[in-house]
Amino acid sequence: MDHPAEDVLAGVGPRLRALRRARNATLAALATETGLTASTLSRLENGKLRPTLEQLLPLARAHGVPLDDLVAAPPTGDPRIHLRPVRRAGLVMVPLTRRAGGIQAYKVIYPPADPAPTMRMRTHEGYEWFYVLNGHVRFVLGEQEFRLGVGEAAEFDTRVPHWIGSAVDQPAELLTLFGAQGERAHLAPSRH
Incomplete structure (x- = not known):
């Protein structure tokens, strides 16, 4: 039996790590910015901790991305940017x-x-x-x-x-x- 929610959550850690690295931010700097501990951030990135909404919201704000980008890979094959003023x-x-x-x-x-x-x-x-x-x-x-x-x-x-x-x-x-x-x-x- 497929578990779509588990599949979505499994992809969050690698996306979080990629976003942090793209910003050249350390776990300690991100911890200060989000109010989460560096240990929690590390466990989220490594998939050892299931993310909660309370953890994802400050991470989305810190990385400057919509929450949707953290929980689902961006659509592929469509390069259009959907403008939201x-x-x-x-x-x-x-x-x-x-x-x-x-x-x-x-x-x-x-x-x-x-x-x-x-x-x-x-x-x-x-x-x-x-x-x-x-x-x-x-x-x-x-x-x-x-x-x-x-x-x-x-x-x-x-x-x-x-x-x-x-x-x-x-x-x-x-x-x-x-x-x-x-x-x-x-x-x-x-x-x-």
Whole structure:
């Protein structure tokens, strides 16, 4: 007799290990991030402990993947990304990548400019690159301010205080690459 639930749970450990290794995270670092012990994480990865929802939720958050990705292998043969927009602080962010760790790609739509914007400068670990697909963007980086239009791009260290918003009364659309671990976007020179 087949036991589909057992088959699904048997695959969780290797996926957890692969996600952690893709992020170059140690068991100790992941334990700190999730509130689970390093021993529990090791036993989950080795299949010696059956995962519970209470363990999988913080792991999915830490790895930046949907819970579904932990309990079932991603569909094969279909390379399409099923876009699920996320609305946060007036922005619409559409994730364009699904893999954990490394550089993440997003389409970000900034609402029309507020006549009196409240610019909350942000800082966080990482490196960001963006390309203006549509509209005009007001970009503040440290003490400098820039206005970028369609076809222009910027790359910056996110530890520098920054703010991005639409510069006009129309939405602005950006393609954004973000690396939480400080990865930088690089263009390889063409070889002719």
